[in-house]
Amino acid sequence: MNILLFIKQAISSIKSNKLRSFLSALGIIIGILSFVLMLSFGEGTKAQIKQSLGAAANVVNVMKGRDGMGGMDGSGGKSQRTKKEGKNIFTEEIVAEIKQKVPNVSKAILGYNLFYAPTIYKGKKVDQISSFNPVTQDFFKDKGAKLILGSYFGQDDFKERRKVVILGNKLVKPIFGNENPIGQKLSIGGEIFFVGGVLEEKGFEYDNYAFMPNTVAKKFFGKDDGNKLEVYSKTEDQVDQLKKDLNYFLFKKTALENYEDVDYSLSTNKDLLKQVEQFTKQFTYFLVGIGAISLIVGGIGIMNITLVSVTERTREIGIRKAIGASNFSVLFQFLIESVILTFLGSTIAIALSYLIVRFVDTYKPLGPELAIVINMDVLIIAIAVSITIGVVFGIMPAYKAARLKPIDALHFE
Structure with a gap:
């Protein structure tokens, strides 16, 4: 054949x-x-x-609530929410203690609840900003976020509660067209803010966020609720031990007697990747x-x-x-x-x-x-x-x- x-x-x-x-x-x-x-x-x-x-395989995420990914110990599944209310662990003071007292921590970041506020530019409503994100002074440094225009928030911006924002990359063209956004005025929730910087493109929803100092968000919008901790180990092979140490440290800080009463969950990016x-x-x-x-x-x-x-x-x-x-x-x-x-x-x-x-x-x-x-x-x-x-x-x-x-x-x- x-x-x-x-x-x-x-x-x-x-x-x-x-x-x-x-x-x-x-x-x-x-x-x-x-x-x-x-x-x-x-x-x-x-x-x-x-x-x-996977960009940060050495991070332990601590989320508010027991029904987040990974459960309280990152093992998966849902648990009952808190029956007794413990002390708030989502504060800058706790972050400072974690850096000092928990072994093998390279850095720790406090994340805040996102919020929305009506925004106007030159008399026109701005719909492109999906959320405002209050941040701490080291946020962009710790996240490795780079600017393509302008400058990062300085210490005085936090101390003096200056009304300045840094914009995600995808917001610039729709709002300002071909204009230079740096120094432009935005009316946010009735308050006049200045654009201080523009981030490089990151992908996902991050590019549609506008960032402001957490002290400014608290003063003008009453937003000071932390809802997330990101704690980084010095090396990737230390992340599992860090999760255990951090879990024990945070439980002690809540001043609760029973693990079933805690209102947070821990997970590593390995857990999330699975x-x-x-x-x-x-x-x-x-x-x-x-x-x-x-x-x-x-x-x-x-x-x-x-x-x-x-x-x-x-x-x-x-x-x-x-x-x-x-x-x-x-x-x-x-x-x-x-x-x-x-x-x-x-x-x-x-x-x-x-x-x-x-x-x-x-x-x-x-x-x-x-x-x-x-x-x-x-x-x-x-x-x-x-x-x-x-x-x-x-x-x-x-x-x-x-x-x-x-x-x-x-x-x-």
Whole structure:
């Protein structure tokens, strides 16, 4: 059996019916295209979340509330909320004590509740600011956040409660256009604030935040509620021990008698990454399911067109069988045609996927948060799936052709 001969015959048959072949492959092109893009979107989302969390593998997050990610000890699951109210641990004083008394701490950051305030610029309402974020003086340094314009908050900004804000990157263009934002006045909650700086692009919602000194937020908006601690170990391998030490230290600070009464939860980014992995896996399965439906529809199209081809070529099949062609060789010929059609369709779909990904990556029409990543695994899966579709949906027409009797096929009109 000469496989190359079968392939040449299949390609010749496809070329002789270009329009029908294209229409047959169109369903596969659409199916593989959606399949690849959805898998790539899932991979991109997972990679972006991992990058966001994995940048600080040595951090222990302490969140207000017992129903946060990871539970009180980061082990997962929900617990009852506090029955007895302990001392507040989300304060700058506690942060200072953590730095001094908890072993292997490199830095600790107090996070505040976000809030919203109506904002006006030159008489027009500003809707782009999603939240205002009160911060401490070392916040940007500890976070590694860099400015592209202006300057960070200084000690006097906190001490004298100066009304100044630093803006996330995505806020500048919509609010100020081509104007220099530094020194511009914004009316925030009826108070006049000056723009002191602009952060570099970070991705996610961070770019839509406006930041102000926590002392200013407290004075003008009554916002001084801490709700999160980020405590960093000196090295990554110390983070698990730090979580235990920190848990013990904070429990003592609450002055409670029972762990069941505490109103906070601890987790490391490793804990969060495990949950992200689980979520993105389920999300990817969902996207693959949608793509699979498109592929099944495309496969049915291939099967129907191949059945039509078998009917049209019945006399040809009869002649081949009359001169000695076996049932298997006839079956294999039509099966090869089906597989080549699906392979060509998948090749076109992969090329289109690459162009779409390049366009999205270059021009970001849906925003910088959208991440699409095509890796080799996705391409191999796409090609394997297309060939499988060709075999599965081509086998029935091929079997029908192979079962034809020469005498009946030769008399077919």
